[in-house]
Amino acid sequence: MAGAGPVKAFLEVEGGDKLPCLFNPAQLQLTRVNRWEGQSRPGRGVPRLRYAGSESGSLVVDLFFDTTHDGTAVTRYTGKILQLMEIDPSLPGTDEPSGNARPPAVTFHWGDLHSFKAVVASLDLTFTYFSSTGTPLRARLGLVLRQYEESRAFGPQNPTSGTPDPHRVHRVLAGETLDRIAARYYGDATRWRLLADANGISDPLAVRPGALLAVPRMDAS
Structure with missing residues (x-):
């Protein structure tokens, strides 16, 4: 559409929060x-090679932050990204x-x-870059993102034995529980354990609104 501005990149954090990139990489x-x-x-x-598996992919993203226009500390943006390396209880x-964090x-x-x-x-x-009082106003931030699970992002990946079909994703609504979500996708509320196992959930009642859940596809058999 004419007059529309450039699309801005952002980081979506597990749980639904979005961290904007002030400038696209x-x-x-x-x-x-x-x-x-x-x-x-x-x-x-030269020996004949044998395929020994695939390693997680990595994505390198370099971001630039500048708050010289309003004089506020650039750390209000970079600090949120730094927090992504801290344990979230x-x-x-x-x-x-038990160390499961x-x-x-x-x-x-x-x-x-x-x-x-x-x-x-x-x-x-x-x-x-800093103000005369030492407030940081510009920053460069290099991120290395390591692939967490099987994905078809950036095109199909190499097949491996036992690879499941791609998961659907469900964003949890207020008042939803795992059994209700299971009933929606599988027609059977007792299938909630499939969702719990796929998302590492030990307490089926501890599902926060806005969280993204992988929804495994059931075998056709």
Whole structure:
């Protein structure tokens, strides 16, 4: 549509929060690695390789933040991204006494481009400009997002034995429970354990409104 502005990229955090990118990245770098193994033997030439599986993909995103227009600290944006590396005790299935806790997963969105579900594997933050009082006003932030689970983002991935069909995704509404969601998708409320297992949920009542749930497809048999 004429006059429409550029589409802004953002990070969607597990649970539904969205962190805007003030400026769209200049480039994205996607890395995929397949492992191939071959046994070398004395007196033999190049060995025949055997496929040994696929590793999680990674997406490198460089973001730029600038708040010189209003003089506020740029940390109000970068701080929220830094928080993505901290453990979130509100995530389903968290049990801190047993060590079952983790930071949230994130997905990078930019128009029609949607990354795989990922975790922040590493972060490199550099403040590049300050006010006369020392307030940081500009920053560059490099993110390495590590693929969290099987995904068809950026095109189909290499098949592996036992790979399930792609999951549907359901955003939890206020008042919904796992059994109600199971009844909606499977026609059987007792199938809620499929949802719990797929999303690492130990307490079926601890499902927050706005959370995104993977909905596995049942076998046709």
